[in-house]
Amino acid sequence: MSKKSENPQIxxxxxxxxxxxxxxSTFEPTLKVKDLSESLGLGKSTVSRLLATLAHEGFVIKENKTGKYKLGLSVLTLGGIVTNHLEIHKEAAPLLYKLVNDTGETAHLSILDGLDTIYIHKEECSHPVRILTHLGRKNPSYCTSSGKVLLAFNENNLVEEVIKKGLHAYTSKSITDPDELRKELKTIRDRGYAISTEELTEGTRSVSAPIHDYTGKVVCAINVVGPIQRMQDYKVPEIAKKVMNAGKEASQRMGYNK
Structure with a gap:
């Protein structure tokens, strides 16, 4: 349905x-005019005109063979500007490279975007696996280690909003019980890191720790993710220690002094 705003400035x-x-999105990287018209509640002619304008400015590209549209390079350019000017990106990015070398797994920086988490930086390991992680990707916060860290230390108690929205089961190991999620978040606050094992994607495990800014507020999460075959149970404590150390060093670079 088309959105209308009462704000005359919009x-x-x-x-x-x-x-x-x-x-x-990752799951729908190309879309037809009809797809957008139906999902957004807009007329096809309106969608066509808007797409033509976006294409002219380089924000979308039309595939001649299929008639479908995909995102253009202008989106990537703007995304690069945003990440390059995020203070947390500047301070923590070098630590991701070290974390990848220390653990042998892929590392990310994540922040909250509404009720979801979004990756703002990624450092790939030398032997990556097919895990759906990329910059700008949104994930449900309650199903990932980064998201659970950000929820656990959130000052606005966003967890209740997440619960109200609904805890969808992405795998058989996804947390769908509100009380179980609250208990899990308390455990994360107590021990200082989060683990997600096949809660969003089968066969994968991730470990995440918080990053504080100079006020002590948790503004970001740092994590490593890999296949369970490599991130086995007995390795998790050592991996968690390395991730927490990276989070602490990033926090210090942000001016945090506990």
């Missing part, structure tokens, strides 16, 4: 163009 055409851009 231009509906701009809002709808941005809604089109946000419709693309």
């Amino acid at each position: 231009l509906s055409s701009v809002s709808n163009a941005l809604r089109i851009l946000k419709s693309f």
Whole structure:
């Protein structure tokens, strides 16, 4: 359904163009005019005009063979500007490289985006596996180690909003019981790190720790993720120690002094 705002400062055409851009995802990297028209509640002619404008500015590209649209390089350019000017990105990015060398697994920085987590930096290991992680990817916060860390230390108690939205089961190991999630978050606060084992993607495990800013607020999570075959149970405590150390060093670089 088309969104309408009572705020006279909001231009509906701009809002709808941005809604089109946000419709693309890892699972739907290409979309037809019909797809966007139906999902956004907009007329096909309106969608076509907006796509033509976005294509002219380089934000989408039309595939001649299929007639479908995909995101253009202008989106990537803007994304690079954002990440390069995030203080946490500048301070913690070098630590990701070290963490990859120390653990042999892929490392990420994640922040909260509404009720979800989003990756803002990724350092790939030398023997990556097919795990769906990429910059800008959103994941449900209650199913990932980074998301659970950010929820556990969130000052606004977002967990209740997450619970209200619904705890969907992505795998048989996803947390779907509100009380179980609350208990898990308390455990994370007590021990200082989170573990996610096949809660979002089968066959994978991740370990995450918080990063504090100079005020003591947790603003980011740092994690490593890999296949269970490599991140076996007996390795988790040592991996967690390395991830926590990386989080502490990143926090110090952000001016945090406990």
